[in-house]
Amino acid sequence: MGQVNATVELINSWELENARRGLADQDQVKKMYVEMLVDTGSINMCINETVCELLNLSILGKRRGVLANGSIVEYNIAGPVRVRFKNRECTITATVLPGDNDCLLGAIPLEEMDIMVDSRRQQLIINPEHPDHALYTLKSVFTHK
Numbered sequence: 001m002g003q004v005n006a007t008v009e010l011i012n013s014w015e016l017e018n019a020r021r022g023l024a025d026q027d028q029v030k031k032m033y034v035e036m037l038v039d040t041g042s043i044n045m046c047i048n049e050t051v052c053e054l055l056n057l058s059i060l061g062k063r064r065g066v067l068a069n070g071s072i073v074e075y076n077i078a079g080p081v082r083v084r085f086k087n088r089e090c091t092i093t094a095t096v097l098p099g100d101n102d103c104l105l106g107a108i109p110l111e112e113m114d115i116m117v118d119s120r121r122q123q124l125i126i127n128p129e130h131p132d133h134a135l136y137t138l139k140s141v142f143t144h145k
Contacts, residue, residue, distance in 0.1 A: 004038040004117050006085065006105060006124035010047070012055045013080035013091050030055045034103050038117055038124050042106035045083065046095045051103060052078045060093060086126055088113035088134055111137075 011031040018024040034051055052059075057078040064074050079093035083105075090112035097103075105124075110116065114127045114134035127135070 002122050004119075004122050004124060005035055006038055007033050007035050008105060009033050009084040010051065010055060011082035011084070012057060013082045014058070015056070016082055036103040036105040038110070039104040039106055040110065040117060042104050043108055044095045044106045045081075045092055045109050046097050046101075046104040046106065047078070047081070048097045048099060048101045048103060050100050052076075052094070052096050055081065057081060057094070059096070063095065065095070083109050083113070085113055085115055085124065087132070088115055088126065 009031060010033075012029060015024060015029040019026045019029050032051070032054060034047070036045075047055075059076045059078055061077050062074050063077050064072055066072055076096040077093050078096050080091050081094050082089060082091050090109055092109055092112065112134070114130055114136070115124055116127055117123075118125045129135075
């Protein structure tokens with residue numbers, strides 16, 4: 001399988017909520033479209049410092065990670081950020097990579113939005129089994145009666 005990229009809209013979720021509550025104007029909400037590498041091997045979404053600054057995201061803390069070469073690095077966690085792809089959206093935190101590194105769309109936002117990689121066409125798609133809405137897997141969590 002080759003490299004799959006997708007354009008997603010990223011929105012400062014706190015500003016979006018303030019606009020919804022009437023505490024800010026809708027046109028003040030920072031948002032942008034970002035070309036992201038779809039990385040099913042990455043758990044979180046990763047943005048770079050430039051995107052983080054342009055969206056005016058808050059740094060919520062730090063997290064350590066292991067690189068492919070085995071070295072341990074510490075990164076900032078920013079958010080919350082609203083992620084939109086076609087008719088899907090979710091709110092998550094993002095790992096902030098240094099400088100202008102490529103942004104990555106990992107497994108958590110893919111699962112949250114019920115979107116998947118079509119490896120034959122090399123593109124990100126809405127789950128064709130649920131075209132109108134995301135469907136979450138809740139198996140073994142509870143029994144509905």
